[in-house]
Amino acid sequence: MIYAANWKMNGNTRLINHMLSEIKLEVIPYISKSSEIILCLPSIFLGGAVISCKNTPIQVGAQDCSSHKDGAYTGEISAAMISDVGSEWLILGHSERRQYHKENNPLLYEKLLLAQAAGLKVIFCVGETYEQYLNGTAKEILVEQLSVLFDPSFINLNFIIAYEPVWAIGTGLVPELEDINLIHQFIKSSIFEKTERKSNVLVLYGGSVSPENVKQIKSLSNVDGVLVGGASLDPEKFKQICL
Numbered sequence: 001m002i003y004a005a006n007w008k009m010n011g012n013t014r015l016i017n018h019m020l021s022e023i024k025l026e027v028i029p030y031i032s033k034s035s036e037i038i039l040c041l042p043s044i045f046l047g048g049a050v051i052s053c054k055n056t057p058i059q060v061g062a063q064d065c066s067s068h069k070d071g072a073y074t075g076e077i078s079a080a081m082i083s084d085v086g087s088e089w090l091i092l093g094h095s096e097r098r099q100y101h102k103e104n105n106p107l108l109y110e111k112l113l114l115a116q117a118a119g120l121k122v123i124f125c126v127g128e129t130y131e132q133y134l135n136g137t138a139k140e141i142l143v144e145q146l147s148v149l150f151d152p153s154f155i156n157l158n159f160i161i162a163y164e165p166v167w168a169i170g171t172g173l174v175p176e177l178e179d180i181n182l183i184h185q186f187i188k189s190s191i192f193e194k195t196e197r198k199s200n201v202l203v204l205y206g207g208s209v210s211p212e213n214v215k216q217i218k219s220l221s222n223v224d225g226v227l228v229g230g231a232s233l234d235p236e237k238f239k240q241i242c243l
């Protein structure tokens with residue numbers, strides 16, 4: 001099982017230190033060796049977090065990167081820099097980036113190429129809005145969002161998918177369990193059919209995951225882990241989610 005935390009623009013060094021000591025002492029000894037914990041932090045904290053996570057199974061990730069390789073792009077952070085400080089993961093395509101920064105497939109294509117060149121593992125987020133959910137176009141939208149990954153350039157990209165219905169993010173709403181399982185199956189088979197990949201891609205569920213609902217979500221056959229926003233900022237809640 002993969003437990004990925006997306007802190008968005010929250011947290012500080014104190015919270016990171018607190019979270020890390022809780023995970024080290026109260027989570028890692030009790031979870032299976034094959035479980036993975038990935039903390040996706042604001043970029044400014046990545047280098048420090050990587051040092052603090054040395055010799056632990058906790059992995060560190062960024063939440064976005066520039067679509068440019070390098071150069072005169074004041075304030076931007078490149079995929080190579082994220083990798084240079086020892087961070088292994090990168091979230092791309094989060095719905096907040098799609099919504100507030102108008103991220104689309106051509107832009108994400110550039111970011112994916114740079115992530116791949118930097119050797120980063122990508123958590124690629126997809127998800128429909130409530131309107132799309134209601135009008136029955138969710139699958140179409142998901143395929144459109146996934147289609148950037150169908151490009152042969154990404155045959156060797158190390159990526160997993162996070163299915164995050166936009167209407168479930170931060171709202172306390174969660175799709176029916178059966179729907180989550182079916183959509184995850186749909187995502188896996190779409191990628192399998194449209195690319196030359198030999199193995200099934202892993203798919204995380206994200207959107208209002210909490211200590212209360214996580215057990216049922218994790219029990220679904222097509223769920224390989226969870227991407228947690230709000231609840232990942234509370235060490236007690238995140239601990240309960242991982243256990």
Ligand code: PEP
Nearest residue numbers: 169170206207208229230
């Ligand atoms: C997210 O935004 O990636 C997310 C899953 O948020 P939340 O858990 O707060 O719904």
